[in-house]
Amino acid sequence: MNFNGVEFDTYFKNFPDDNGYFGKYGGAYIPDDLKKAMDEITDAYFTIAKSSKFIGELRRIRRDFQGRPTPISYLERLSGSLGNVQLYVKREDLNHSGAHKLNHCMGEALLAKYMGKKKVIAETGAGQHGVALATAAAYFGLECDIYMGAVDIKKQAPNVARMKILGANVVEVTHGLATLKEAVDAAFEAYTKEYKDCIYCIGSVVGPHPFPMMVRDFQSVVGIEAREQFLEMTGELPDAVVACVGGGSNAMGMFSGFLNDPVDIYGVEPLGRGPKMGDHAASLTYGTEGVMHGFNSIMLKDENGEPAPVYSVASGLDYPSSGPEHAFLHDLGRVKYDVVDDEETIDAFFTLSRMEGIIPAIESSHAVAYAIKLAKQMKKGSILINLSGRGDKDMDYIIEKYGIR
Ligand SMILES: *Cc1c(COP(=O)(O)O)cnc(C)c1O
Numbered sequence: 001m002n003f004n005g006v007e008f009d010t011y012f013k014n015f016p017d018d019n020g021y022f023g024k025y026g027g028a029y030i031p032d033d034l035k036k037a038m039d040e041i042t043d044a045y046f047t048i049a050k051s052s053k054f055i056g057e058l059r060r061i062r063r064d065f066q067g068r069p070t071p072i073s074y075l076e077r078l079s080g081s082l083g084n085v086q087l088y089v090k091r092e093d094l095n096h097s098g099a100h101k102l103n104h105c106m107g108e109a110l111l112a113k114y115m116g117k118k119k120v121i122a123e124t125g126a127g128q129h130g131v132a133l134a135t136a137a138a139y140f141g142l143e144c145d146i147y148m149g150a151v152d153i154k155k156q157a158p159n160v161a162r163m164k165i166l167g168a169n170v171v172e173v174t175h176g177l178a179t180l181k182e183a184v185d186a187a188f189e190a191y192t193k194e195y196k197d198c199i200y201c202i203g204s205v206v207g208p209h210p211f212p213m214m215v216r217d218f219q220s221v222v223g224i225e226a227r228e229q230f231l232e233m234t235g236e237l238p239d240a241v242v243a244c245v246g247g248g249s250n251a252m253g254m255f256s257g258f259l260n261d262p263v264d265i266y267g268v269e270p271l272g273r274g275p276k277m278g279d280h281a282a283s284l285t286y287g288t289e290g291v292m293h294g295f296n297s298i299m300l301k302d303e304n305g306e307p308a309p310v311y312s313v314a315s316g317l318d319y320p321s322s323g324p325e326h327a328f329l330h331d332l333g334r335v336k337y338d339v340v341d342d343e344e345t346i347d348a349f350f351t352l353s354r355m356e357g358i359i360p361a362i363e364s365s366h367a368v369a370y371a372i373k374l375a376k377q378m379k380k381g382s383i384l385i386n387l388s389g390r391g392d393k394d395m396d397y398i399i400e401k402y403g404i405r
Contacts, residue, residue: 001260001261001262003332003333003334004332004333004334006332006334008259008260008334009260011259011260012256015325015328016209016212016213016324016325019209020208020209020210020212020213021209021324022212022324022325022327022328022329023328023331023332024289024296025289025295025296025297025298025324025325025327025328026209026212026295026296026297026324026325026328027208027209027295027296027324028208028209028294028295029208029291029294029295029296030208030294031192033192033195034188034191034192034195034208034294035208036195037191037192037195037200038208038209038210040115040195041111041115041199041210041214042209042210044111044114044115045111045210045213045214048111048114048115049107049111049114049214054110054111054114057110058106058107058110061106061110061139062103062106062221065096065106065139066095066096066102066103066106067094067095067096068095068221068225069225069229070090070091070092070094070095070222070225071091071094071229072088072089072090072091072226072229072230072233072384073088073089073091073356073358074086074087074088074233075087075088075089075352075355075356077355077356078351078352078355078356078372079375081355082372082375082376083375083376083379084379084380085374085375085378085379085380085381085382085383086381086382086383087371087372087375087382087383087385088230088233088238088382088383088384088385089358089368089384089385089386089387090222090225090226090229090254090384090385090386090387091358091387092222092250092364092386092387092388092389093358093360093361093364093387093388093389093390093391094390096135097131097132097135098361098389098390098392098393099128099132099250099361099388099389099390100219100222100249100250100253100386100388100389101128101129101132101203101249101389102132102135102136103218103219103221103222103253104203104214104215104218104219104249105129105132105133105135105136105201106136106139106218107214107217107218108120108133108136108199108201108202108214108215108218109133109136109137109139109140109142109201110140111199111214112140112142112198112199112201113140113142115199117142117197117198117199118142118143118197118198119142119143119144119145119194119197119198119199120133120136120137120142120143120144120145120198120199120200120201121144121145121146121147121187121190121191121194121198121199121200121201122145122146122147122187122200122201122202122203123146123147123148123180123183123184123186123187123203124146124147124148124152124159124180124183124203125148125149125152125179125180125183125315125318126152126156126159126315126316127148127152127156127158127159127160127162127163128159128203128316128389128393129203129204130146130148130159130163130168130170131159131162131163131166132203133146133168133201133203134146134162134163134166134167134168135166137166137167137168138166138167138168143169143198144163144166144167144168144169145168145169145171145187145190145198146163146168146169146170146171147171147173147183147184147186147187147190148160148170148171148172148173148183149172149173149177149178149179149180149182149183150172150173150174150178151177151178151179152178152179152180152183153170153172158393159393171186171190173186181307184293187200188200202215203247203249204246204247204248204249204319204323205219205247205248205249205252205322205323205324205325205326206247206248206293206295206297206319206321206322206323206324207293207294207295208294208295209295212295212323212324212325215249215252215323216249216252216253216256216323216325218253219249219250219252219253219256220252220253220256220257221253222250222253222254222257222386223253223254223255223256223257223258224256224257225257226254226257226384226386227257227258227261230384234382236382237258237261237262237263238258238263238381238382238383238384239263239264239378239381239382239383240263240264240265240266240371240374240378240381240382240383240384241254241255241258241263241264241265241266241383241384241385241386242266242268242367242370242371242374242383242384242385242386243255243266243267243268243367243385243386243388244267244268244269244270244314244317244363244364244366244367244386244388245267245268245269245284245317245322245326245337246270246281246314246316246317246318246319246322246363247319247321247322247323248267248322248323248325248326249323250386250388251267251326251386252323252325252326253386254384254386255267255329255335259329259334264336265329265334265335265336266335266336266337266338266370266374267284267326267329267330267335267336267337267338268337268338268339268340268366268367268369268370269281269282269283269284269285269317269322269337269338269339269366270282270312270313270314270317270318270339270340270341270342270345270366271339271340271341271342272310272311272312272313272318272341272342273311273341273342274341277300277302277308278308278309278310278311279311280310280311280312280339280341281300281310281311281312281317281318281319281320282339283298283299283300283310283319283320283321283322284298284322284326284327284330284337285337285338285339286300287299287300287301287320287321288301289327290305290321292307292320292321293321295323295324296324297321297322297323297324297326297327298321298322298326298327298330299320299321300320300321301320307320307321308320312342313342313345313346313362314345314361314362314363314365314366316361316362316363316389317363317366338370340366340369340370340373344369344373345362345365345366345369346362346365346398346402346405347369347405348360348365348366348368348369348372349362349365349368349391349394349398350404350405351368351372352365352368353391358387359390359391359392359395360387360389360390360391361387361388361389361390361391361393361394362391362394362398363388363389364385364386364387364388364389364391365391367385367386367387367388368385368387371383371385
């Protein structure tokens, strides 16, 4: 399929290019010594991770440890309440540890093991990526340093406890605002010193090359499985595919299975409290081109060109940019990016829980909310939603802030 001049039959061969670019987005805007470390990971990725031995081992892990393939569920009662459109969810909430993040963490940690590294390091904000990486590190017997702001450590006590129980070393970062940005800086600084013995494991399709490509490829298991399962269940492809977009990893995993198909693809960004800067984290919808955290993409900037403060009810979505491949697909028009706000999201959280017996993560509830709106417009056809994670982590907060609806 050719779409606005891009040939999607050969898309994965051509994007990213050898320097890590998707069109003008991507690349590696980092100091020379870090660039060397990234080049080593890129080389290892193309030699080790593309070998049949590695692929075979990762397949076995996905089946026996992660519990893949995760199912697709038909949402019978919700679909019935909306009219003639059929809604389905890909159940990443049933992936081990409760979200899609383990898909790329197991891949990254297995690569670390094959490269002879002793340790994996990363930063975490809400703690979800830290927990997934700590899970992978425990499985492979790797050391694991997770950098986390002091403020986030206080806010995210259950995830901090999980990481510690799994044997990770949670490194408290106290400078500046002591949140995610400082944790990223501290983790990169540590990595620059320690890169011979460890690898940095990025938590989404962001950061310098090769991470946007690697994380997409490890997440593509979601889209590949979903396409096959959907065809088997219904005999056709879905008319639309929907996923929430923070950094963009669950979305890229799902979308990569359908880019070359006549399927409408929707990425859903968090509108938070509204369209005023600081009240949302809809970077592709309201952002402009720029470089942050080592890559060129579309981002939300303040008046000094620095990453803007962002907000969403879903802490997994409040990042001031998204992966470079999303910026590319956005400009190309292959994926349509749109927003839903906090209120619509909380309604969808309760609707899916009540009507289907599935409690979704607040992040995933953004995709559910959008699909409900889309179903009302479409009148007929089918929508496949990527349910990126389960909502256990969000229940206390939602009851305290919104009560039972
Ligand atoms: C972290 C997280 C997200 C957002 O990350 P992406 O890289 O955009 O997928 C979405 N859903 C859940 C459940 C998460 O934990």
